[in-house]
Amino acid sequence: xxxxVMTDTGDxxxxxADGVVxxxxxxxxxxxxxxxxxxxxxxxxxxxxIFGSFLTGYMTVRMSLRDAWPVPSEVFAxxxxxxxxxLILIAIMTFVLISSSGTMAMAVNMGxxxxxxxxxxxxxxxxxxxxxxxxxxxxxxTKLIVDEGVxxxxxxxxxxxxxxxxxxITGFHGLHVSAGVIYLIVVGRxxxxxxxxxxxxxxxxxxxxxxxxxFVDLVWVFIFAFxxxx
Amino acid sequence: MAQESGQQHxxxxxxxxxxxxxxxxxxxxxxxxxxxxGALRWTLILVFMFLKAGFIVxxxxxxxxxxxxxxxxxxxxxxxxxxxxLLMAFEGDYTLATRIDFFGEGAAAxxxx
Numbered sequence: 001x002x003x004x005v006m007t008d009t010g011d012x013x014x015x016x017a018d019g020v021v022x023x024x025x026x027x028x029x030x031x032x033x034x035x036x037x038x039x040x041x042x043x044x045x046x047x048x049x050i051f052g053s054f055l056t057g058y059m060t061v062r063m064s065l066r067d068a069w070p071v072p073s074e075v076f077a078x079x080x081x082x083x084x085x086x087l088i089l090i091a092i093m094t095f096v097l098i099s100s101s102g103t104m105a106m107a108v109n110m111g112x113x114x115x116x117x118x119x120x121x122x123x124x125x126x127x128x129x130x131x132x133x134x135x136x137x138x139x140x141x142t143k144l145i146v147d148e149g150v151x152x153x154x155x156x157x158x159x160x161x162x163x164x165x166x167x168x169i170t171g172f173h174g175l176h177v178s179a180g181v182i183y184l185i186v187v188g189r190x191x192x193x194x195x196x197x198x199x200x201x202x203x204x205x206x207x208x209x210x211x212x213x214x215f216v217d218l219v220w221v222f223i224f225a226f227x228x229x230x
Numbered sequence: 231m232a233q234e235s236g237q238q239h240x241x242x243x244x245x246x247x248x249x250x251x252x253x254x255x256x257x258x259x260x261x262x263x264x265x266x267x268g269a270l271r272w273t274l275i276l277v278f279m280f281l282k283a284g285f286i287v288x289x290x291x292x293x294x295x296x297x298x299x300x301x302x303x304x305x306x307x308x309x310x311x312x313x314x315x316l317l318m319a320f321e322g323d324y325t326l327a328t329r330i331d332f333f334g335e336g337a338a339a340x341x342x343x
């Protein structure tokens with residue numbers, strides 16, 4: 001097999017079906033991204049299946065119930081002295097997480113511009129928003145467990161399965177956010193110290209951390225829609 | 231800027247998407263706040279959800295600028311999840327029908343304390 005036959009077609013056919021065939025069929029690297037980024041995408045794909053299965057399980061349970069499902073709008077209402085506002089804490093949590101996604105996108109951009117300091121501080125802002133989110137979730141769990149008596153095996157508001165699906169799904173998501181906060185702090189410190197500049201000469205690691213963080217926000221979009229709003 | 235590693239885009243696009251995400255989130259919260267019910271509620275929830283999810287994946291995660299080979303590998307497999315959802319919807323429906331058959335309609339919620 002001569003060298004000429006095995007030419008890298010990667011840069012010739014980027015966006016159409018021929019490009020897909022060329023990328024997979026040729027005797028060469030398939031994905032034209034840094035390996036770390038490809039691996040993060042595959043990890044996130046597997047995580048999609050985990051959360052997807054959780055949400056599907058929740059759907060199956062909820063569809064097959066005769067008992068009334070507790071009304072999330074009322075369960076998660078919060079009163080600030082006056083009338084309880086429906087779902088307000090969850091709405092604030094959603095806005096906090098979206099804010100964090102924005103600062104993360106900025107951090108990735110600053111990383112590629114080589115602006116170490118700005119990238120670092122934006123990542124710290126993202127981590128702070130994430131920590132705030134987890135704090136509010138802890139508050140929400142406490143309120144549900146202590147004040148309203150929700151347990152994984154039952155609750156006073158309706159179908160017994162509410163607690164188990166709620167704790168499972170939001171708990172697993174909260175765990176992802178917590179891990180993300182630690183991840184961002186670790187990568188952020190290395191950005192600030194110039195570690196990536198010395199060892200790699202680029203800030204792809206910031207984008208990879210960003211992929212994870214945006215995914216956590218993405219999962220929340222689905223949880224918000226299916227668990228809290230439905 | 232090599233296409234392989236650089237995902238450098240103007241800041242304005244991030245600000246735009248950021249703003250849109252806030253707007254869509256506000257709207258989906260309003261669906262609950264205004265107490266829309268039935269098909270209208272479910273449609274609005276799904277529309278805002280897919281808009282948000284799409285913008286996050288396409289712009290914030292830069293998938294729109296990746297090569298098609300990566301897009302196919304990332305977006306293809308989740309279709310299997312849709313099949314699972316469909317199968318489980320049949321299953322849930324069947325379980326409910328069976329329960330109603332055997333236990334009757336709308337019994338009080340069982341209490342497990």
